[in-house]
Amino acid sequence: MSASINLSTNRDDRRTLVVIFLRGAADGLTLVAPVADDNYHKFRPRLAVGKADAVPLDDVFGLHPNLRPLEAAWKDGDLAIVHGAGGESDTRSHFEAQDLMEHGGVAAGGWLGRYLRARGASQSPLAAVALSPTLPESLSGAPSAAAFESLREFAITDGRKGVRKEDFARAVQRLYALEAGALRDAAATTFEALHRIEAIDVNATPDNGATYENRYPFSQGLRQIAQLIRADVGLDAASIDLGGWDTHFTQQTVIEPLMRQLADGLAAFRRDLGPRMASTTVVVMTEFGRRVAENSAFGTDHGRGGVMFVMGGGVKGGRVLGGWPGLKPEMLEGPGDLPVWNNYRNILAPVLARHGAEPASLAQIFPDFALQPLPLYP
């Protein structure tokens, strides 16, 4: 195989961005609760997180106890939180808000796709992946992107329980080796990527004593992303969803298991990657937050401002960034919603800059928007 083919060193500052989308509009006021705010407890007499139960973060906020696995990242200054985060859509429609957010406005293609295009075509067939049955809109327009639910799909199999077709693969390799130029090289690069993935033991124990809960597909997805990062397959961006956050009825019974999954996956991922977290950023986002006041069905309705997390990649964490005006009834928007004072682009833009996006390309990644990036980094 040609010595010029090397998937891992086409950029010195190999960094991976992992985007987690909480579909259904996650309730930021439960995930990161303003437990010291009296109004919070007045608006949420039955659903508020109790101050004594919360994992204390600062003078105002506490994490829901189910997010306790994230406490270490917070204390190590590796996790930043932004409240009042969201987009400009005020329709409170899941579809429209997700659509606009994933496209980065009324734009063709997704923001992640435009970021990857701006970086230029990658040699790797694994530059961008989505751990999902289909590509999310955010990756639309990426130079190449693969959606899959298991790493096992990255093998020459006939689609049945990953039975490898060795004779077939050898015959393919033989025929392409007879070709000339670019087609032969492309086949050689593909076989090299396959060999790297083949070398990944999907059942291997994660590093540093990390454990991903077997029952959670979300955790298993993050585990596979970590495996790709460690295998140096040239991964620039990965996307994974955790859905089910639309908690109109009996919110606690729905949101509590979801938070457990979120925390399990994130904490295991961070521990697993260890020092590699310095060059890996995890962003957690959702389409909007939920109504401040609880409803009569022990749930919450569609709101506006939500919460976003940025973990790793050198973020200056241990902080709730972007301000917090307090929960005063007069500041609420429309039917009683936390407003959006931190547009999601102002959180994503500094992350993308950290991952190599030039200022000029940021303007193309987020068109028709005057960026005011939040100071995420020291």
Next chain:
Amino acid sequence: MKTASRREFLITGASALALSGAIFKSVQGWLGEALQYAGQGLQLPLKGTLAPSTNAQLDPVAHALNRWTFGPRPGDYGRVAALGTDAFLEEQLAPEKIDDGLCDRALARFSECWWEPLGEAYEEDAEYLPPVLRRVAILRAVYSQRQLFEVMSEFWSDHFNIDLGKGDCRYTKIADDRDVIRQHSLGNFREMLRASALSPAMLWYLDGRANVKRTPEETPNENYARELMELHTLGVHGGYTQHDVMEVARCLTGWTILAKKDDGFSGNYLSPLKDRAKVVFRKEAHDQGPKQVLGHDIPAGLGEGDLDRVVDIVAAHPSTARFIATKLCVRLISDDPPVAAVDTVTRAFADSRGDIKATLRALFATPEFRASAGAKFKRPFHFVVSALRATNAQTDADRGLLSYLEKMGQVPFRYPTPDGYPTRAQHWHSTLLWRWKFALALANSRIKGTQIARTELHTALGGDAGVAATILNRQPSAEESDALVKSGDSLALLLASPAFQMS
């Protein structure tokens, strides 16, 4: 197929069940629909002359089939060999005379594509229409007998690219596909360009709807004006200036589409649903002053007449003939087409004033075309469709199939930027893994909603040798034959082979 109102369609469906006289027809239709739902009933009978090429190289018949279709089906080689390539080209250039029953059957349940008025499409959920449009595009490419028409429709869909992901394009592209692309695929370029300029989807996609001049201070939106010259007509080095872009934008001010509520551009047009996305000219938002476009004076006060002046000027510009000819040659001859061929096609386009059939006749008659057999690397869409055709597969073109196109990065109508999916090989070489996996999955009927009758195909084509020659469109080489034997899955290897990636 005739256009129909969405309401009419729903009402007809309901009343057909109520009226006894119509019950038989309805049940018949319903059965057809149920079969199609599972991707059934769409296999062509394998009969007649199925003998493939006996030549070791791609011969002129094989070459014609490779380029004028999305890949031959079993039996096509014999039919075209008997007919002659010239007669086959003339047949394909008159699509309206070709019976297309199989394709009509495949599309029977997708009446959405013929809805009028367009505004009623807005009654659907936002996620509903894009998969319909994508499935229809695939089904047509696989099942239509009007293959050159489909090849050209794909070409123009890239040329006048629209991404369903932007704004209301998910609703309005139906009409663009029908009234712009397919209406003019083999027609006249100027007419297609004009239709595109007034297409609700294009007005959305390139912001023409927001190109208004209501006050002296307001600056027109130049997005469409720039792409009109850079991508649709003259080409980036075609000799226009920033001043021309601004002047074209001024000419087109005031053309907008009716919206549900005033979004700042549609003014007071608070339309009923049926009028939604209707294209209108708002005189009060038009810049009435004189303009100059590419050296041509356009006097003040022509109002909506400016549009035709602009279309005439850019369509007839010599750079446009060269730009379109080059793109056609890159798609239909080779990634770097010889200058002589581009010159010939440029002349044909200019002399015929943008007659697409005349231009194609000239292109296919060049020695450079004849010498280019097997020179093009199929794009993923072409690869997938050609594999389905070569194996006489039946498909519902639903998720199972689309997911492969997604992994290879060529889902129809999902390219974000206005330049359309790239044509040259280099962009697509990284998709090999998914092609190989697709080949294995198709050969073993492991794609949900897509099946092949492998044993029947094998028998009808006369065993391994017949299958190989049919799929390769020529006799296999000694190396290929040996690899096929050793591969453990010769059909999959044929589809995964380097030769099958080329056309």
